[in-house]
Each structure stands twice: as C-alpha cells, then as structure tokens.
Amino acid sequence: MPAGQEGFFAGLRDAAGEDWRQYVAHPFVKGLGDGTLPEAAFRHYLVQDYLFLIQFARAYGLAAYKADTLAEIRAASDGLKALVDVEMDLHRAYCADWGLDETALEAADADGATLAYTSYVLERGLAGDLLDLRVALAPCVVGYGEIGARLAADLSTRTDGNPYASWIEMYAGGEYQAFMRAEISALDGLAARRGGPARFDSLAATFRAATRLEAAFWQAGLDAA
Amino acid sequence: MPAGQEGFFAGLRDAAGEDWRQYVAHPFVKGLGDGTLPEAAFRHYLVQDYLFLIQFARAYGLAAYKADTLAEIRAASDGLKALVDVEMDLHRAYCADWGLDETALEAADADGATLAYTSYVLERGLAGDLLDLRVALAPCVVGYGEIGARLAADLSTRTDGNPYASWIEMYAGGEYQAFMRAEISALDGLAARRGGPARFDSLAATFRAATRLEAAFWQAGLDAA
Amino acid sequence: MPAGQEGFFAGLRDAAGEDWRQYVAHPFVKGLGDGTLPEAAFRHYLVQDYLFLIQFARAYGLAAYKADTLAEIRAASDGLKALVDVEMDLHRAYCADWGLDETALEAADADGATLAYTSYVLERGLAGDLLDLRVALAPCVVGYGEIGARLAADLSTRTDGNPYASWIEMYAGGEYQAFMRAEISALDGLAARRGGPARFDSLAATFRAATRLEAAFWQAGLDAA
Amino acid sequence: MPAGQEGFFAGLRDAAGEDWRQYVAHPFVKGLGDGTLPEAAFRHYLVQDYLFLIQFARAYGLAAYKADTLAEIRAASDGLKALVDVEMDLHRAYCADWGLDETALEAADADGATLAYTSYVLERGLAGDLLDLRVALAPCVVGYGEIGARLAADLSTRTDGNPYASWIEMYAGGEYQAFMRAEISALDGLAARRGGPARFDSLAATFRAATRLEAAFWQAGLDAA
Numbered sequence: 001m002p003a004g005q006e007g008f009f010a011g012l013r014d015a016a017g018e019d020w021r022q023y024v025a026h027p028f029v030k031g032l033g034d035g036t037l038p039e040a041a042f043r044h045y046l047v048q049d050y051l052f053l054i055q056f057a058r059a060y061g062l063a064a065y066k067a068d069t070l071a072e073i074r075a076a077s078d079g080l081k082a083l084v085d086v087e088m089d090l091h092r093a094y095c096a097d098w099g100l101d102e103t104a105l106e107a108a109d110a111d112g113a114t115l116a117y118t119s120y121v122l123e124r125g126l127a128g129d130l131l132d133l134r135v136a137l138a139p140c141v142v143g144y145g146e147i148g149a150r151l152a153a154d155l156s157t158r159t160d161g162n163p164y165a166s167w168i169e170m171y172a173g174g175e176y177q178a179f180m181r182a183e184i185s186a187l188d189g190l191a192a193r194r195g196g197p198a199r200f201d202s203l204a205a206t207f208r209a210a211t212r213l214e215a216a217f218w219q220a221g222l223d224a225a
Numbered sequence: 226m227p228a229g230q231e232g233f234f235a236g237l238r239d240a241a242g243e244d245w246r247q248y249v250a251h252p253f254v255k256g257l258g259d260g261t262l263p264e265a266a267f268r269h270y271l272v273q274d275y276l277f278l279i280q281f282a283r284a285y286g287l288a289a290y291k292a293d294t295l296a297e298i299r300a301a302s303d304g305l306k307a308l309v310d311v312e313m314d315l316h317r318a319y320c321a322d323w324g325l326d327e328t329a330l331e332a333a334d335a336d337g338a339t340l341a342y343t344s345y346v347l348e349r350g351l352a353g354d355l356l357d358l359r360v361a362l363a364p365c366v367v368g369y370g371e372i373g374a375r376l377a378a379d380l381s382t383r384t385d386g387n388p389y390a391s392w393i394e395m396y397a398g399g400e401y402q403a404f405m406r407a408e409i410s411a412l413d414g415l416a417a418r419r420g421g422p423a424r425f426d427s428l429a430a431t432f433r434a435a436t437r438l439e440a441a442f443w444q445a446g447l448d449a450a
Numbered sequence: 451m452p453a454g455q456e457g458f459f460a461g462l463r464d465a466a467g468e469d470w471r472q473y474v475a476h477p478f479v480k481g482l483g484d485g486t487l488p489e490a491a492f493r494h495y496l497v498q499d500y501l502f503l504i505q506f507a508r509a510y511g512l513a514a515y516k517a518d519t520l521a522e523i524r525a526a527s528d529g530l531k532a533l534v535d536v537e538m539d540l541h542r543a544y545c546a547d548w549g550l551d552e553t554a555l556e557a558a559d560a561d562g563a564t565l566a567y568t569s570y571v572l573e574r575g576l577a578g579d580l581l582d583l584r585v586a587l588a589p590c591v592v593g594y595g596e597i598g599a600r601l602a603a604d605l606s607t608r609t610d611g612n613p614y615a616s617w618i619e620m621y622a623g624g625e626y627q628a629f630m631r632a633e634i635s636a637l638d639g640l641a642a643r644r645g646g647p648a649r650f651d652s653l654a655a656t657f658r659a660a661t662r663l664e665a666a667f668w669q670a671g672l673d674a675a
Numbered sequence: 676m677p678a679g680q681e682g683f684f685a686g687l688r689d690a691a692g693e694d695w696r697q698y699v700a701h702p703f704v705k706g707l708g709d710g711t712l713p714e715a716a717f718r719h720y721l722v723q724d725y726l727f728l729i730q731f732a733r734a735y736g737l738a739a740y741k742a743d744t745l746a747e748i749r750a751a752s753d754g755l756k757a758l759v760d761v762e763m764d765l766h767r768a769y770c771a772d773w774g775l776d777e778t779a780l781e782a783a784d785a786d787g788a789t790l791a792y793t794s795y796v797l798e799r800g801l802a803g804d805l806l807d808l809r810v811a812l813a814p815c816v817v818g819y820g821e822i823g824a825r826l827a828a829d830l831s832t833r834t835d836g837n838p839y840a841s842w843i844e845m846y847a848g849g850e851y852q853a854f855m856r857a858e859i860s861a862l863d864g865l866a867a868r869r870g871g872p873a874r875f876d877s878l879a880a881t882f883r884a885a886t887r888l889e890a891a892f893w894q895a896g897l898d899a900a
Binding site for chain 4: 283335337338340341344345347348351352434437438441
C-alpha cells in the first residue's frame, strides 16, 4: 500500500483517482443534487438497481462460500439476509412511489451496464479470493455513502421540492453512513489478513475497473432519458 | 429417470441401492438406536459434525450464488441464516451437554472423512450447477431424516436410558421431518427445471459417491472410539 | 426445444431472433464487407479482440475444469493450446500488419464492452455447468463463422482493394468453417447429455444476452472511430 | 514466513513438520524402496493414480482460468497439455506393464482417499485464488520428487530385482527433478506476487491438510493389499 494512507480502502480510492471522481460526481449524481435529473433517467436507474440488488445478493452468497471463518460466514449471511428480506422490500416500496410496480420490475431485462458491472464483480470474486470479491463490491457499497454525504454537504444541493431529496437522505443518513464505515473497516481488516503490498496493484486495478463500471451504470440512466 | 419412480429424489435413492442402505443402517446408527455406541465415538462425531456444519453453511452460500431466481436466493438465504443463527447454537448447546465446550469445538481439526465429504459436496457444486450441488447435499439432509424416522419406528430402539434418545427424537421429530420433506420437494422441483433424463446417471453417480462419504463419516466416528 | 429445429444450436439461434440478426448484420460487419469501416474502428476492435482472446483462453481453462469426461478435458485442452500457442500469435502478426505492435496490445485496457462480454461468459460458466458456459461462448465462436460466410456469399461484398478482405477470408475459409461446424456439433452433443427441454428457456436467455454483448462489442469499435 | 527460510515452499514444508515426514517416509514409500510392497497395493495405487491424474488435469484447467497474466495462462496450458497428451499415455503404458489395461482403468471408481484429495485441492482453489490452488497441489508435485530423490539416495533402497525400481528412477530422474525445481520456483514467485506474511498461516494449513490427504492416499494402497 502506498505510504501515508489511512488504510487499505483509502489507498484504493486514491489509486482510482480521476475515475473515482467521475463516478461520485457524475452528471447523474449532480442531477440528483439539484433536482434536474430527468424522471425517465431516474426510473431507468431504479429498475436496473432492482436487478442489480438481485445479483448483489448472489455476491453475498458467494462471499459466504469464500469465507475462511465462521465470523466471515455470519457477516455474509447477515448481509444476504438484509438484502433479500429488508433492502429489496424497501426498494420495491420506493419504486412503487415512482409508479413502478412489481410487475414492471420483474419484467425488466438487465441492460448492458448492469450485466457488465454485476458479471464483473462476481467473476473477479470467483477468479480470486474473498478480498478480490469485496474490493470489486466496494465502489458500490462505499461510493453510495460518499455520494450521499457529498450531496447532503453540498450547498448547491436543493432540498425543497427536489424529487430526489429522499434518495439523498437515505444514503446520507446515519444508518447508511454507519454501514459504509463498517464496510470500510471490514475491508481494511480483510486486507490485513489476506492482502499485503504485493497484491495492492492488482486489487487497485480491480477497484478502478469496478468504479468505471459504476460510472457507466449512471450513464446508462442518463442515456435512457 | 427410471420409469415408475415417485419422484426425482426417490430415483436417486433407488439408484444408490446397497450404498444407501449401508449408510442409513450403518453400525454407528444401530449403536445410536440400541444405546451401545461408545461415548467416545459419539463425541468424535459431535465435534466433526460441528466442523461439518460450518462447511454446510458455505454450501448454502454457494447455493445462493448459484441460484437462478430470487425465490431460490431467498430459500438459500433462509437455509444459511437458520444454520448459522439457530442450528449451530443448538449444536453447541447439545455438545455442551456432552462435555464439549466451545473451546474444544474451535480447536478441533477436520478429520479425513469430514474433509472428504465437505470438499466433495462443494466441488461438485462448483463444477456443476445448482442441481449438482443440491444432489450432493441430499444424502445428508434427507438421510438424517430417514435415519431418525427408522430408528423411531424400530422396535429394537431403546428409549429408556438410551443416551442417544434425544438425538433420535431431534431427527424423528415433526420439525426435522417437515424440513426433510420440503427438501425432497425442492429437489424434485429443481430437477424438473434443470434436470432431464440425460442427466440422471451423472446425478445418481454424485448422489451415490456422497452417500458413501456419509457412511465413511459414521465409520470415522467408530474408528475414533 | 421448439419443434422442428435441426438441432440445439439452431434452436438457440432461432430464439435469439432479431438480436442475432443485429449482431451478424451489425453496421460494423457491413463496413467490413464494403470496405467503408473506418480504420480507427478496426484498430480499436483488433486491440480489444486481443484482450478478448486472453479471457477466451481462461474460458477454455474453465471448460477443462468443468468437464465430466477425459474426452471433454482433452477437447478443452486442445482449444486452450490452440488459442495461446497459435491464435494469439496469428492475431499479433495480423495486428502488426495494421501497425499495432505488441507494446500497444499489452498496454491497452479492456473497454467496457470487452469487460462486459468476457465477464458475462465466465460468470455464467461458473454459476452454471459446462453447458451454460459453452452456450455463453457460442455467439462468438459460431457467429464469426456465420459472419464470414455471409460476407463471402454477399454480392455487395467488395474484394478488390478492401482492406478487410483478409479478415473475411479468414472466417469464411475452410478451416474456420470446419471449426464452427465442429463447435455446433459439440454443443448439440453436450446439450443431449446435460440439457433437456426444461433448460432450454434459461439457456436461450443466456445465448441472447451474450449475443447482445457481442453486438455491443462491434458498436464499441464504431464508437471509438 | 518464518525467519531464515530459503523460500516460500521451504516455509510450507517446515510448517508441515511431522505430517510431511509421515507422507514422504510412509510405509508405502519404504515398501517401494526395499521392494517389499505387495503387488496388490501397487496395482491399487496405479489405478487410483490414473483417476487422480484426470482430476489433476482439471486442476490445471482451473489454474488457467484463475491466472492473472498470459504467462500464467500459458504455464497452465502447457501443464494441462503435458498431462493429457503425455503423462496419461505414459501412465497407461506403465499400467499395461503391470497387467492393468485401459478397460480396467476406465472401469475403476475413485476410492475415498482419491475423492478426498482431489476434491480438497479443487475446492481450495475455487474458494481461494491461484496461490491457494497451487499450494494445495504442491504436496503432490513436489513430494513425488522428494520421495524419488530420497529413495535414490538411500543406501537401503534395493535396485537389483526391485519391481519398483523404474518407478523410483522416474521420479528421481533429471526430468522430474527439473520439473519439481521449476514448480518450487513458480510457487515462490506466485507467493511473492499474491502472498505476504499475513496469508502464511492459512496457506500452511492448506498445505498440511493436503499433505495428510496424500499420506492417506498411500495408506489406501496398503489397505487394499
């Protein structure tokens, strides 16, 4: 890991540099902040995010398989359970508020950006070990928290009458921020157990590629509008 | 599937023939029934079964990854959750009754029979699809239910003063029997979706090999006494 | 499989319908035929195809692992060997003719379309069995043969002075056409061993998604020009 | 890695301690050296070793999939090719000299010890990364070389009239010894790229478990006599 980093994740984020900035400050994200994002773009995103969550649940299943210890299995089991029993219900309820009922969600096909990101994450996890898998997942888990916090702190973010205010609140809120910090901490701990300086460049390449695929996921929303 | 079978699992069980009988009527099982099993054999089994459950949990994680539908992911998630949050606690409590505390369980190494069965199940699941995986798991899940029911129904089974009576009750009891029937039903349904006559021989070979490895798991208990 | 099909692959191709046509008759392909494809588009394609071949080799390694029989292992071993010892050398020589030396090839990053297709193929192969894997690979292996043959048979294809004439000849040539037919035959045989009508819809969905990702691979070439 | 080691493999071997000694100096091995091994034990071993080689070939396929670089893919491809195109033919010819024809080899079932070792190696490789896989394979690849060299150097080894002399020569010979040294060197190099002190204990546990399973493979030969 480069000298002077606060931790393993901080090192990955630094190494992703401009790619990370283009993801967390993507025009889609700016449109969420100032409320100018076309509704069609957001709806496309919501449907694809639902399909993404299903694959994300499979990634937690894979993490349970790849675990070395009972504690790691338990952590993956809790994450999987939270996704399929809580997050997906919340997501469906949120989609319903936007006029997207379950039929619409179930009928949708994953678009290219969704297939690309989810396949990439799972494939990296299968080719490598649990650390490769969790590094590939990190741009999503941590990035959404950073995006939420940045938007909430940004003076140009519109709160009154912004249809995306509740989305921002969700990811800027205490619960998600705590989840994000726990994820960073778990990743740093896992890197201490399975990482080492020699693996850093390879892991940073995975993180950067996944970050780009997340930015492409935003872009697919914009392109659909 | 051979003509005249009641279902896919019944076909697997029939095809395993004498190997299945040697597993469900193994001397270890008879010793549970008449109470003559040496305590050292049972203690060895309990410790190895704990290590087995950890790997079993990983297999449920793998099943969640291998799932094609949200319903399959949920089923695997529920199974994984039940294992790590309920079954393993029950197992630890049961072990404590036999004088095996958590330190003893954590310190134990998987013996050859445990490594063989758990590695085989996981490897078959990785080489093949969800159906290959669940067929490899079936001798355990279903076999224990059949063993419990057979012992409970067997007139030669000793109930008074049999130190293994509670073990028999657990697997003969309504809860486990319902779980076993649900597993058979799920397996039959999965075979209808991903199986077909051309796969039967290959799946039956997996089932038979896993059945033998389960019998070797019993034998390792006897050999340790 | 739908009634009246000549074989399993023919059924997949039919089920992919319009998606298959958009892949094999993509504007990129038309530009190869009439020689109007911008050179920059072709060069981008050549570099990405090199990176694709590396991942394709990994897919053959995975096929060797997923094999059930020694004959299947041998077939995958021969495919892998041909890729890394012959095809990649030919590809490098071909790239050199277009002014792309090894340094340029090694320095390139996989673009989104390449990551998407290669990750998708490998992930499907890992989640499922050998049949899932080979179905995901088929749009590439067979599609290139069909494209070559169509272009060679198309009266509007320019041969004199078409810089892409040698590309067309390669895939329309007897050697590749024989390889394509062998692949179709191997796929039909594998489907007979591991397939069955109940799996067809799921396999057809994989084939269609992979076909779309191949079309996106062409499109990425055009977009780069 | 413990201080003072010559390299990564040497560290694994030291950490396996008594388990390594029991494998390389197993009674089966001693019986090869002094010619007292029952022929039935050797014949059992030869058949199981043939079945082992098939799974070993699958492990090389998996290594090609798990590779990070084209050089690693090529190395795995060469290993796979050598196994299925050269080693297995040599093995079949050697078996024929002992009266075991191809029909006998094809008809045989893998015994418990073979299933255990091959499943363990493949599963460790799938759960972890390429380093986990190659560490699990190392007791076989390197151990046979050490056994051959020890027997050849041992004054108590019988050469005249020892039916196993050609077996000893094969593994003590320059070709296999060079292969063994190349494997150690490749493993040390891979550990430098993907290892690190924090992974050593986990890798050493894998190596030790695989070493025990190799010893059990010898024992299964003796038990069959």
